[in-house]
Amino acid sequence: MSDTTAKPANHPSISHGKVGVLLVNLGTPDGTDYASMRRYLKEFLTDRRVIEWSRFFWYPILFGIVLNTRPGKVGKAYELIWNEEKNESFLRTYTRNQAELMAKSFAGHPEVVVDWAMRYGQPSIASRMDALQQQGCERILVFPLYPQYAAATTATVNDKAFEALLKMRWQPALRTVPPYHDDPAYVDALAESITRHLGGLDWEPEVVLASFHGIPKSYFDKGDPYYCQCQKTARLLRERLGWSKEKLQVTFQSRFGPEEWLQPYTDKTVEKLAQDGVKRIAVINPGFVSDCLETLEEIAGQAAESFHHNGGEKFSHIPCLNDSPEGMAVLESVVRRELAGWI
Known part of the structure; x- marks a missing residue:
């Protein structure tokens, strides 16, 4: 047929x-x-x-x-x-x-x-x-x-x-x-990158900041889960590394405009740590899959300059996971x- x-x-x-x-x-x-x-x-x-x-x-x-x-x-x-x-x-x-x-x-x-x-x-x-x-x-x-x-x-x-x-x-x-903020593979990869990076320094940071991109607080108040997921990532990372809340602190960066954003702010925290006598810090950006303007210029550049200007001595930016294995x-x-x- x-x-x-x-x-x-x-x-x-x-x-x-x-x-x-x-x-x-x-x-x-x-x-x-x-x-x-x-x-x-x-x-x-x-x-x-x-x-x-x-x-x-x-x-x-x-x-x-x-x-x-x-x-x-x-x-x-x-x-x-x-x-x-x-x-x-x-x-x-x-x-x-x-x-x-x-x-x-x-x-x-x-x-x-x-x-x-x-x-x-x-x-x-x-x-x-x-x-x-x-x-x-x-x-x-x-x-x-x-x-x-x-x-x-x-x-x-x-x-x-x-x-x-x-x-x-x-x-x-x-x-x-x-x-995938709480995925074991993700947390393990962050911990491994931190450990390897700090192992390559000839000094040990007193504080490591986990700096996430911020969002306006009003977005969180409307029900956005972002803040909670950032905190969970940090908690799991602390547990994986065996660190305290004082050692690994969560901050939020890249705010703009007049309204309040998620706090504590990364730039203000970096300034205060230096002013309070902390001499050595490192910063990682767990929320960024790839290094970009917010990590390379804002953190590795501006934040480092601010830390040194306010009395800090040693600053290191821990690269994002990027295209690493x-x-x-x-x-x-x-x-x-x-x-x-x-x-």
Whole structure:
């Protein structure tokens, strides 16, 4: 019996049967120039998940002041930590490396396609989801690269991923990776990186700060679990290292605007420790998967300078897990767990 189903003329052959993994980090400007910085900051600061103020109140400030003054300042900060060799931010470099290494770890699963994207800037989430679908991915795992959940980070990545589905006629099945703030592999990797880094110093810190990116306190009051998850990460890390609360202290950085953010603030704590006679400290950023402006310039640069200016003597920034073997082991273990049933 012949098949009477007509096939549209010039219909493209359709790839299928693949599973996509999309690693997504916060974002990066394309360059340190004014135009690139303004474009990036505009996308970031118009996200309602990031700035929850009324548009009537926020937009006159944003378009009248912030986007005219901040691009130049932030561009100069990026220049200090720019990857000159590749002419890009280190966040882009590390995220690409993470995706390439992840792809190698799944070499035994030819049906798995690994890609990467940025929530703000390029490559966009929508463009890479389209690319994965065109490669035959009928299922896609979206991995927001944030160990601790916050609406301003994890949720806005998921928002964009589902928004991309709205424009697809043939939608892939979609999964999103939950926070992994208490995953034993993650805690072990942090402990290992701290131990190795401190072992390479010829001095021992009196205090180690676990500095997480802050969020406005009002977001926490509305029910955001971020603060609690940061505290749990720190508690598990203390237990793993056998340290006290005095030895490993939690602080929050990168605040802006007039309202109160999660406390204690990293910059104020660094100043006070030095003023109180603490001479040696180290800082780690457990909430950042990759080193970026907030770790390399704000902590390794500004915080170190502030500590020394206020009487401190020894300061060391402990690098993020980045694309290190232990860092990749964490990401891979999370991905393999979340792909259960798909591969």
